[in-house]
Amino acid sequence: MRHTGVLSVCVLIAGAILTIATSPPYFSYTDRVDLGTLDFAEADGLIPIDGSFEVEGYLGDTIEEVFLQVSVGLENLDAESGAVRLWALEQPWELETWDPAETEDELVETLVIPGAIGEEPGAVDGVMAWERRWVKGHQQEFHLLLELEGAVDVVGSGWLTVTIGTEERQPDDVSVVLEVH
Amino acid sequence: MRAPRLSSMLPFLVLVLAGCPPGPGQLEDPEELIDDGCDENWIGTTVHDQTFKLPPYAPAPGLAWSVEWTVPVEFYGGVGSRLRIDNHDPDQDCMVAFYVGDEEPWPEALPALPLGEEPPPVVDGLGELADRASVPRAWDGNGTWDSGYVALSTDDQPGMRYLTLAACEGADLTVGIETYARHCSSLSDMDVGAIVEAVTVEVVF
Numbered sequence: 446m447r448h449t450g451v452l453s454v455c456v457l458i459a460g461a462i463l464t465i466a467t468s469p470p471y472f473s474y475t476d477r478v479d480l481g482t483l484d485f486a487e488a489d490g491l492i493p494i495d496g497s498f499e500v501e502g503y504l505g506d507t508i509e510e511v512f513l514q515v516s517v518g519l520e521n522l523d524a525e526s527g528a529v530r531l532w533a534l535e536q537p538w539e540l541e542t543w544d545p546a547e548t549e550d551e552l553v554e555t556l557v558i559p560g561a562i563g564e565e566p567g568a569v570d571g572v573m574a575w576e577r578r579w580v581k582g583h584q585q586e587f588h589l590l591l592e593l594e595g596a597v598d599v600v601g602s603g604w605l606t607v608t609i610g611t612e613e614r615q616p617d618d619v620s621v622v623l624e625v626h
Numbered sequence: 627m628r629a630p631r632l633s634s635m636l637p638f639l640v641l642v643l644a645g646c647p648p649g650p651g652q653l654e655d656p657e658e659l660i661d662d663g664c665d666e667n668w669i670g671t672t673v674h675d676q677t678f679k680l681p682p683y684a685p686a687p688g689l690a691w692s693v694e695w696t697v698p699v700e701f702y703g704g705v706g707s708r709l710r711i712d713n714h715d716p717d718q719d720c721m722v723a724f725y726v727g728d729e730e731p732w733p734e735a736l737p738a739l740p741l742g743e744e745p746p747p748v749v750d751g752l753g754e755l756a757d758r759a760s761v762p763r764a765w766d767g768n769g770t771w772d773s774g775y776v777a778l779s780t781d782d783q784p785g786m787r788y789l790t791l792a793a794c795e796g797a798d799l800t801v802g803i804e805t806y807a808r809h810c811s812s813l814s815d816m817d818v819g820a821i822v823e824a825v826t827v828e829v830v831f
Contacts, residue, residue: 524742526719526762526770557770560719560760563744567760595765 476623493538502619519601521567527596534588703809710802720797727753
């Protein structure tokens with residue numbers, strides 16, 4: 446009986462592996478840019494990130510998937526907690542016109558950072574991911590904004606990653622170039 | 627001699643990749659694979675799991691509970707208690723501190739817990755500080771949480787411990803308490819559950 450059971454499990458696992466092996470291939474191409482020091486106190490709580498990505502090499506006619514990820518490691522020296530929000534903006538950010546309560550821009554994700562206790566700063570490591578369909582064009586601009594509310598004295602570092610994913614078969618010489626200005 | 631085609635080897639490769647033995651004749655006895663060393667075979671059994679809503683005021687918000695356990699023969703393990711504190715209040719962060727002592731706690735002993743300051747490491751009537759956290763307020767409508775943990779026993783010491791959670795005033799908190807036994811012996815879950823004789827939880831503050 447025990448051998449029959451073991452064999453059944455083997456067949457199930459083997460089936461799963463065969464299923465994965467026969468699924469359409471999925472290709473992804475990634476580039477990453479260091480965002481340097483993120484000093485929210487110096488930036489009055491608002492850090493815009495404007496940039497573009499470009500795909501070098503052939504891509505087919507299918508609509509591609511784009512994943513933009515902001516990864517951060519932050520420390521909070523204030524006793525109060527804070528919320529770091531990632532926004533995806535329609536237009537380049539402008540201090541005079543942008544209001545978080547009024548905007549129709551997309552709130553991508555919120556990262557909560559706890560307050561400091563004594564000498565120990567509150568800390569958070571997190572990834573805020575923005576996923577969207579990419580309708581043609583091998584170059585595309587993007588406009589992101591990191592907004593801090595609550596705590597003021599927050600510093601850290603981070604990087605931005607862009608990944609292009611497609612199920613269409615691609616040659617090997619495709620690469621993605623990401624720029625942040 | 628021609629090399630075998632990859633497609634003819636696929637079933638074998640899949641079985642090898644799946645971590646399965648190649649044939650019944652070579653099957654190893656599963657009993658031989660069990661390592662009785664306590665470094666690798668720890669088993670945890672939850673013996674108590676309950677969630678409470680903390681009163682926000684009067685005279686100070688807190689929660690007290692006690693855990694009593696015995697130790698059977700051939701037991702190698704310990705008893706521990708875990709906390710999860712959820713802050714549903716959108717307006718304020720909350721400091722919480724978790725004390726462990728050998729005597730029944732006094733409600734009047736609860737310390738004030740100013741935001742940003744270290745709680746006192748020892749409090750008369752409550753015992754020693756085991757863990758603390760600053761639980762952020764519920765940002766953007768989503769509650770936030772933090773957790774704490776204390777090991778109550780080691781190996782072969784039976785006993786009784788009193789635990790207290792001290793919290794800030796006014797916040798909307800729920801507290802989950804999980805007490806469990808951890809062992810690497812051949813005892814069943816039922817036997818291990820029985821070693822914790824009583825987990826008594828009472829909102830006293």
